[in-house]
Amino acid sequence: xxxxxxxxxxxxxxxxxxxxxxxxxxxxxxxxxxxxxxxxxxxxxxxxxxxxxxxxxxxxxxxxxxxxxxxxxxxxxxxxxxxxxxxxxxxxxxxxxxxxxxxxxxxxxxxxxxxxxxxxxxxxxxxxxxxxxxxxxxxxxxxxxxxxxxxxxxxxxxxxxxxxxxxxxxxxxxxxxxxxxxxxxxxxxxxxxxxxxxxxxxxxxxxxxxxxxxxxxxxxxxxxxxxxxxxxxxxxxxxxxxxxxxxxxxxxxxxxxxxxxxxxxxxxxxxxxxxxxxxxxxxxxxxxxxxxxxxxxxxxxxxxxxxxx
Amino acid sequence: xxxxxxxxxxxxxxxxxxxxxxxxxxxxxxxxxxxxxxxxxxxxxxxxxxxxxxxxxxxxxxxxxxxxxxxxxxxxxxxxxxxxxxxxxxxxxxxxxxxxxxxxxxxxxxxxxxxxxxxxxxxxxxxxxxxxxxxxxxxxxxxxxxxxxxxxxxxxxxxxxxxxxxxxxxxxxxxxxxxxxxxxxxxxxxxxxxxxxxxxxxxxxxxxxxxxxxxxxxxxxxxxxxxxxxxxxxxxxxxxxxxxxxxxx
Numbered sequence: 001x002x003x004x005x006x007x008x009x010x011x012x013x014x015x016x017x018x019x020x021x022x023x024x025x026x027x028x029x030x031x032x033x034x035x036x037x038x039x040x041x042x043x044x045x046x047x048x049x050x051x052x053x054x055x056x057x058x059x060x061x062x063x064x065x066x067x068x069x070x071x072x073x074x075x076x077x078x079x080x081x082x083x084x085x086x087x088x089x090x091x092x093x094x095x096x097x098x099x100x101x102x103x104x105x106x107x108x109x110x111x112x113x114x115x116x117x118x119x120x121x122x123x124x125x126x127x128x129x130x131x132x133x134x135x136x137x138x139x140x141x142x143x144x145x146x147x148x149x150x151x152x153x154x155x156x157x158x159x160x161x162x163x164x165x166x167x168x169x170x171x172x173x174x175x176x177x178x179x180x181x182x183x184x185x186x187x188x189x190x191x192x193x194x195x196x197x198x199x200x201x202x203x204x205x206x207x208x209x210x211x212x213x214x215x216x217x218x219x220x221x222x223x224x225x226x227x228x229x230x231x232x233x234x235x236x237x238x239x240x241x242x243x244x245x246x247x248x249x250x251x252x253x254x255x256x257x258x259x260x261x262x263x264x265x266x267x268x269x270x271x272x273x274x275x276x277x278x279x280x281x282x283x284x285x286x287x288x289x290x291x292x293x294x295x296x297x298x299x300x301x302x303x304x305x306x307x308x309x
Numbered sequence: 310x311x312x313x314x315x316x317x318x319x320x321x322x323x324x325x326x327x328x329x330x331x332x333x334x335x336x337x338x339x340x341x342x343x344x345x346x347x348x349x350x351x352x353x354x355x356x357x358x359x360x361x362x363x364x365x366x367x368x369x370x371x372x373x374x375x376x377x378x379x380x381x382x383x384x385x386x387x388x389x390x391x392x393x394x395x396x397x398x399x400x401x402x403x404x405x406x407x408x409x410x411x412x413x414x415x416x417x418x419x420x421x422x423x424x425x426x427x428x429x430x431x432x433x434x435x436x437x438x439x440x441x442x443x444x445x446x447x448x449x450x451x452x453x454x455x456x457x458x459x460x461x462x463x464x465x466x467x468x469x470x471x472x473x474x475x476x477x478x479x480x481x482x483x484x485x486x487x488x489x490x491x492x493x494x495x496x497x498x499x500x501x502x503x504x505x506x507x508x509x510x511x512x513x514x515x516x517x518x519x520x521x522x523x524x525x526x527x528x529x530x531x532x533x534x535x536x537x538x539x540x541x542x543x544x545x546x547x548x549x550x551x552x553x554x555x556x557x558x
Contacts, residue, residue, distance in 0.1 A: 069475065074442060094468070098438075099438075100438035100442075101438045102442075103435070103439065104438070104440075105442045109402050113432065126432065128326045128430055129432065131325065132326060133530050135526070137524070138523055140524070175446070175481075176448075176477045178475055181473040182472045238453070238488055239468075245426070263323075291539070292547055294544065304544040305547065308548040
């Protein structure tokens with residue numbers, strides 16, 4: 001059994017979600033190969049070769065793979081993947097974009113966002129916004145799977161010494177092109193990897209008031225997230241959204257401020273170790289999942305909390 | 310140009326589902342069903358393209374039981390021109406759905422296919438991408454902006470770090486994210502008119518598609534419940550608990 005893990009990277013660096021995906025591969029068992037497809041992605045490939053437990057790194061370095069366009073990358077992965085028992089990618093926007101296209105090209109079903117490995121062919125995954133956990137079994141020749149990073153502790157980024165091998169394959173399909181991107185800049189930890197997350201909802205009232213959360217987050221070394229209500233109201237950009245359709249987080253501590261706790265929001269954070277809710281409505285559903293609840297006006301409580309931590 | 314929109318009948322997003330006692334699935338008896346929220350956004354986008362004069366015809370398709378006609382009628386009331394029901398009583402996996410949609414695409418020859426990014430029941434987020442592979446069309450997933458310009462469509466996508474714009478050659482596939490638009494409500498006169506719009510029913514066998522799957526669900530369980538928490542009286546007490554009891558700060 002040999003497993004192909006698709007690396008999540010920015011050409012210059014490897015994304016942490018790759019380490020969680022390799023951890024899922026370790027649980028399945030077998031040789032682990034990592035594919036780094038990109039342009040001028042030598043640094044990412046070197047980092048991949050150092051991951052503990054990786055036997056081989058395949059590098060597809062071509063201008064066509066620069067922005068991971070699925071029309072170009074998926075045929076490459078499908079072609080390489082034919083000889084593997086499993087193909088894994090992180091359930092990031094990139095992994096979700098590419099992998100189903102790979103699965104269909106191989107004519108197999110895909111299993112999305114696994115949170116546990118039961119055996120080499122049986123996996124657990126949440127459905128209905130995390131309100132049910134399905135155990136699914138695949139009889140496909142090649143099992144194509146995306147991995148929810150919060151379900152697996154990352155493997156060590158150092159300690160491995162995998163062989164690096166250049167591969168070539170399908171290139172520019174000529175169907176799509178990259179136009180541009182607008183990336184949010186932040187000095188705070190990345191939301192999905194942060195140990196502490198402070199999130200604000202509609203109760204923040206406006207974008208300016210998020211400064212209270214930023215101050216608290218900086219004191220705690222935390223990332224800042226938001227509910228859909230806060231994003232839709234334009235308080236903060238959408239890449240901060242935590243929930244069923246946003247990011248899934250499972251930090252040590254999640255502080256929900258002015259968030260009622262709709263099903264769709266809980267889907268993104270209810271696996272956090274400790275949940276704190278600060279809300280003035282004591283009937284808010286968020287209190288049903290909170291380990292510590294404080295019924296108070298957030299505009300009094302958050303500055304006070306910032307002072308005391 | 311012709312636009313094909315795929316919609317799905319799912320449990321209403323406000324319903325808190327319950328897992329069946331025998332762990333065979335979730336209990337869908339007597340539960341309110343609706344159009345998947347992302348599919349509503351897909352229908353809305355197609356209607357707006359028609360209002361701008363970009364789209365000439367909107368065909369809406371669903372794959373599901375007879376009762377899924379309700380969701381097709383809703384889409385017709387919102388502005389779709391005609392509907393196709395691929396009738397199947399079985400719950401189908403994304404690959405089977407994508408294959409059925411491929412057969413519909415072959416027949417209808419749309420220039421643009423719009424789907425939701427994921428269905429809120431299976432949470433798969435696969436069908437649009439799979440249809441992309443099967444048809445060979447380019448894909449613009451998680452779209453928050455769609456602009457058709459000549460023989461191309463520019464799609465702004467919601468990605469983990471922000472936004473990305475790609476240019477796709479038509480025909481293409483777009484899957485909708487929440488921010489793409491605000492879906493409208495169907496008016497009563499339009500609901501009445503929708504009853505007269507054409508709705509064609511076919512079966513997977515008519516389309517020559519096998520819906521056999523390589524993935525089966527062994528069991529469905531309720532997630533682990535969190536133990537009940539406590540309410541603290543003050544910020545000072547909260548900080549004390551976080552430091553000494555939970556030891557997370």
